Amino acid sequence: QVQLVESGGGLVQAGGSLRLSCAASGGTFSSYAMGWFRQAPGKEREFVAVISWSWSGGVTDYGDSVKGRFTISRDNAKSSVYLQMNSLIPEDTAVYYCAADDTLGPKYASSRASDYEYWGQGTQVTVSS
Numbered sequence: 001q002v003q004l005v006e007s008g009g010g011l012v013q014a015g016g017s018l019r020l021s022c023a024a025s026g027g028t029f030s031s032y033a034m035g036w037f038r039q040a041p042g043k044e045r046e047f048v049a050v051i052s053w054s055w056s057g058g059v060t061d062y063g064d065s066v067k068g069r070f071t072i073s074r075d076n077a078k079s080s081v082y083l084q085m086n087s088l089i090p091e092d093t094a095v096y097y098c099a100a101d102d103t104l105g106p107k108y109a110s111s112r113a114s115d116y117e118y119w120g121q122g123t124q125v126t127v128s129s
Contacts, residue, residue: 001027002032002102003026003118004023004024004099004120005023005120006022006123007020007123010124011128012126013127014127015087016127017085017087019082019084020036020085020096021082022034022082023079024079024081028102032053032100033101033110034051034074034098034100035047035048035101035110036083038092038097039095043094046063046094047111048062048070048096049070049072050110051072051109058074058109059109060109065091069085069086088125090129091127092125093125093126094124097122100116101118
């Protein structure tokens with residue numbers, strides 16, 4: 001059973017930065033596709049970023065609303081994935097969830113929440129104007 005624990009959320013002013021972390025345990029992290037999703041009150045869960053697994057470097061993809069501002073990365077030695085969020089805007093306010101799946105193929109960066117089997121509990125990010 002894979003467990004995911006997010007951290008790094010908080011309150012930040014517009015224009016600021018935050019770095020989210022997700023620590024995984026209970027499996028072979030290097031073979032997981034890892035994603036970040038978010039959900040704001042009253043809205044559907046939204047794709048933020050994904051990094052695939054690969055023997056030669058993961059493929060990344062981003063949601064249109066965060067491209068150029070957010071960066072996803074992974075450290076297989078630490079079984080962790082990170083989301084660096086810069087130039088934050090109030091519309092980024094949401095609960096951010098880390099997701100993992102070990103059935104997706106190498107270099108397959110899925111943006112679909114239904115493709116991910118394992119989910120963390122989420123971390124709140126609030127951006128004030």
